[in-house]
Amino acid sequence: MTSIALVGQPNVGKSVIFHRLTGRYVNVSNYPGTTVEVTRGALRDHPEQMVLDTPGVLTLPARSEDEQATAHILLNEQLKTLVQVGDAKNLRRTVQLALLLAEAGVPMVLALNMMDEVRARGMAFDASRLATELGLAVVPTVATGNEGMLALSGAIAAAKVPVFRLTYGHDIENAVDDLVGMLPAAHLSARVIALLYLAGDQATEAWLAAQMGSRKKNQQARTASETTFETATETRIFELSALAARRELLQEKFTEPLAEVLQRARMTAADTIVQRVMKNAGQTGNALVQRIGQWSVHRWYGWPIVALVLYAVYAFVGQFGAGVLVGWLENDLFKGIINPWFQQLVTTWVPFVWLQQFLVGPYGLWTMGMTYAIALILPIVTTFFIAFGILEDSGYFARLSVLSNRAFKMLGLNGRAILPMVLGLGCVTMATLTTRILHTPRERLIVTFLLALAIPCSAQLGVVMGMLASYGVGAFLIWLGTVIFILFTVGWLSGKLVKGKRIPLMTELPPMRLPMPSNVVKKTWSRLKWYLMEVIPLFLIGAALMFVLDLIGFLPWLIKAGEPLVTGWLGLPKEASAALLMGFLRRDFGATGLFALGSSLSPEQGLVGLVTLTIFVPCIASTMMIIKEQGLKTAVIMTGIIIPLAFLIGGLMHRALLLVGFTG
Amino acid sequence: MKSLRDFAPGASLVVEGFDSKLTPEARGHLSAWGLLPGTLITLLSHQPVTRLMVEHAELALEDTIANGILVSPRVG
Structure with a gap:
């Protein structure tokens, strides 16, 4: 099967183009780093061709693990076509990457995306002249508006x-030239591999080491069987040390790192090309949304905006979703109509009492599993996902990295760490x-x-907001303050x-735009x-498990x-043990268990229970992901720290709330 | 040579080079964004971190990085 790879800088719309080309939807967001793994989908009308959506690379050499995934694809995949997706308004940067990719020896198209933003800024350039300068097809597109997609398909x-x-x-x-003679055969041109190697690209180094290993194995096998002798071509077997020596020899001629020297050469060439094709460089946008973007990272205005955003999410998810919508669904529809009817039906037609209990008892598949999943969780996660999608699409999340940088500095991190944490709320x-x-x-x-410890996922957060909304804003602030305190x-x-050393903040802020x-x-x-x-299968399994345990x-x-x-x-009622046990399966399942206890919990008990469950063990799926990313040992250590800590904090909080006489 | 931190927000500047204290990783990142000698930039703010525009992209850099970017005022 042949592949078409979408490659480009972060946040330029590769995933939207992937969706347009394949019909397969992947998450699209207005911040760099949404795609961290390669996604594959069959090309519409040509299912024998596979389209690959790759993580953004600012430039090559790759600097982070997600960028290396892209370099890995370029080196290892037999590509039919390379489609560079570029930000049309940042033409210099786009052309700079094109100057490297264009020498890869693979058929290539440049999709100049986000042309709507180019027009909004009054920019103008000659795309056909750019195509001539680069010797490849250049297609202007607005992927979000489906503009230029037919032309792009044709060009591909x-x-x-x-x-x-x-x-x-x-x-x-x-x-x-020297390196080209020492390199093994590859899908990419030897010239590009040589350039990547000179720039110190880790993925290229790993690829070369692997190639050398396999060549040596083949050589040993041949020697053992004594069937062939090394030919003149085989004497050119490259050695990593020879490659490294040649690179060092070149480095001695420059005071700056080679990666920078090569990058500057490309940027200078890109500058010259852009000057030739640019008709109007345009103005920086000054629309109200962009001004809000500026205020949102302002040292003073930024914080009231954070508070406003938090309150809006709380009102929409906690009060409207978990209050109004859950009230309609759980009390009016399920408890009022569906559940009594279903219980009547089951007790009439099902002859076995145990089976009746299995379906509609206190831990019944319907009365617990489905009611939790549909009447409680569904309205909460729906409102949360809407709020989350709006903020994500606006570009606001990336701005939080600027505001939170000082706080993360205390943790030996930088503001970029907030992105996974905010995403963890999803x-x-x-x-x-x-x-x-x-x-x-x-x-x-x-x-x-920290994600495993103190970041509640959407469903849990929604349930937390729903419960806390009934205790008042004070309880919400205590919960929030406690979780942030533990986190930090x-x-x-x-x-x-x-x-290890701390890396200072260096990040790009995507433009704010109307979602x-x-x-969304x-x-x-x-x-x-x-x-x-x-959720539905897990809630059903959870309910079944609880039934059996009961x-x-x-x-x-x-x-x-x-x-x-x-x-x-x-200080919780003894029935809360069941909720904590459910929390082992999923934290939100446990939180929903507490939610279902409702008025039998005092506000103080509710708050203690929610804080304990927020810090409690991550769900099974998260644990599996931690094992995949960090290894089993790390996952076991993390869980071993988190469970006792959750109970310790919960107990201390119970005493502190009693001491101050908290009544909600 | 003056650094980015020596100019007031709103200034139009030209990148002249990098301080030797800047790590190769940081220099690599900056050059990938197009911050190389001769590049025109606009300084937006110093607080809570330094923000600047290069082409139509907005970058946010911590003080230690901003201090290492050597610039001069844009003439004309």
């Missing part, structure tokens, strides 16, 4: 290897994967731990304990679909055995 079908070569200067060209499992946008293993380890205290300790309703609807629907497919007497035993901890230490 007719793509040719670009007729282009950038001359880097005598010394570099000599080194490239789904901790996905956010754990997103830690790949961070630059060092140290940053990834600390952020993964544990984060500060982790920052001290985990070895597109169609995008699509994202909400795609998340809801995914969420329900995971039937065999384990649940009553556990409730009794857990009394000293749950009732004595946390």
Whole structure:
């Protein structure tokens, strides 16, 4: 099967183009780093051709794990066509990457995306002249508006290897020529591999090491069988040390790192080309939305905006979603109409009492599993996903990295760490994967731990907001303050304990824009679909498990055995043990268990229960992701720290609330 | 040579080079964004971090990085 790779800088619309070309929807967001893994989908009308959506690369050499995934694809995949998706308004940067990719020896097309933003800024350039300069097809597009997509499909079908070569200067060209003679055969041109190697690209180095290993194995096998002798060509077997020596020899001629020298050569050439094609450089946008973008990172105005955004989310999700909508669904529809009717139906037609209990008893599949999933969780996550999608599409999240940088500095991190954490409010499992946008293993380890510890996922957050809304804003602020305090205290300790240096903040802020309703609807629907497919089966399994544990007497035993901890230490009613047990399966399942206890909990008990469950063990899916990203040992250590800590904090909070006489 | 931190927000500047204290990783990142000698930039703010525009892209840089970018005022 042949592949078409979409490659380009972060946040330029690769995933939207992927959706247009394949019909397959992947999450699209207005901040760099949404795609951290390669996504594959069949090309519409030509299902035998696979389209690859790759993580954004600012430039090559790749600097982070997600960028290396893209370099890996370029080196290892047999590509039919390379489609560079570029930000048309940042033409210089786009052309700079094109100057490298155009020499890869693969048929190539340049999609100049976001042409609407170019027009909004009054910019104008000659795309056909640019095509001539680069020796490849250039297609202006607005992927979100489906503009230019037909032309792009046509250009992909007719793509040719670009007729282009950038001359880097005598010394570099000599080194490239030497290296080309020492390199193994590859899908990409030897010249581009040589350039990547000279720039110190880690993915290229790893690829070369692997190639050398396989060549050596083949050589040993041949020697053992004594069937062939090394030929003259085989004497050219490259050695990493020879390559490294040639690179060092070139480096000696420059005071700056080679990566920078090569980058400057490309940027200078890009500058010249852009000057030739640019008709009007345009103005920086000054629309109200962009001004809000400026205020949102202002040292003073930024914080009231954060508070306003938080309050708006709280009002929409906590009060409207968990209050009004859940009230309609749970009380009026389920408890009022559906459940009594279903219970009547089951008791009439099902002859076995145990089966009746299994379906409609206190831990019944319908009365617990489906009621929790549909009447409680669905309205909450729907409102949360809408609010989240609006903020995500506006570009606001990336701005939080600027405001929060000082706070994260205390943890030995930088403001970029907030992105996985904010995404964790959507789904901790996905956010754990997103830690790949961070630059060092140290940053990834600390952020993964904090995600597992104190970041509630959407469903849990919605349930928390719903319960706290009935206790008042004060209770919400206490919960929020406690969780943030734990997050930063544990984060500060982790920052001290985990070895490695801190990387200062360097990030690009995407332009603020009005969220597109169609995008928000699509994202909400795609998340809801995914969420329900995971939640409904798990809630049913959870309910079935609880039923069995109750039937065999384990649940009553556990409730009794857990009394000293749950009732004595946390001050919760003994029934809350069941909710904590459910929390092992999913934190939101546990939180929903508390929510279902309703008025039998005092505000103080509700608050203690919610704080304990927020810090409690991450869900099964998140744990699996932690194992995948950090290894089993790390996952076990994290869980071993988190569970006792959750109970410790819960108990201390219970005592503190009693001391101050908190009544909600 | 003056650094980015020596100019007031709103200034139009030309990148002249980098301080030797800047790490190769940081220099690599900046050059990938197009911040190379000769590049025109506009300084937007210093607080809570330094923000600047290069082409139509907005970058946010911590003080230690901003201090390492050497610039001069744009003439004309």
